[in-house]
Amino acid sequence: MTKTIVAPSILSLDYANVSEQLKQLNESKAEWLHFDVMDGHFVPNLTFGPDLLKGFKKCTDMVMDVHIMVEDPVFFTDVFLKAGADILTFHYEACKDEKEVRMICEEIHACHAKAGVSVKPGTPISVLDPLLDVIDVVLIMSVEPGFGGQSFMEDMLEKVRYIKKQIVEQNRSTLIEIDGGINADTAKLAKAAGVDVLVAGSYVFRNDIKAAVESLL
């Protein structure tokens, strides 16, 4: 069994208490920090810009896992790579075609970052089969993107099982990440299905941070 990575989502961080929460995150077993970028168009919510990412990078050595939920992935990929994203994940649905997905992944690699591609709940995961050679992280949304605190869509586990099989058959090292509604119970289901990386926002920040991270491992 491979090691599980926990990626707390700063969407649910308490912004009245940032330095204390960051201190707890740094002392926790979380290895990645999930940074949700929303443009108010691709999803009906607006979040963070590149300067906030630059600020976080000064306060932690965690891997910066940037998830862009935006209509223009080409523009924002460039912006967040320059701001220091270690992993840049964009949405398949925001791209014109398969060629554009491949082109963005190659641009990310040229900047020495990892390329992630995300699919919304309604998108079949099989669209990623021919792209696994350029994808480092497949991000499966287990809620409709846009907001934290929603319930886990259990039927998304079928996508995890499907893409895991493809990754093994194609002999790839692509990681599978799941995002939305993760808590200690849903984490168990996700791990059993083959998930490597668990994004967790509300569950981590509404509880004792260190204990909550530990309960997901």
Ligand SMILES: O=C(CO)[C@H](O)[C@H](O)COP(=O)(O)O
């Ligand atoms: O991408 C996201 C929403 O679009 C967030 O990463 C996700 O919702 C995390 O929040 P929670 O764990 O509370 O569901």
Ligand SMILES: [Co+2]
């Ligand atoms: Co996210």
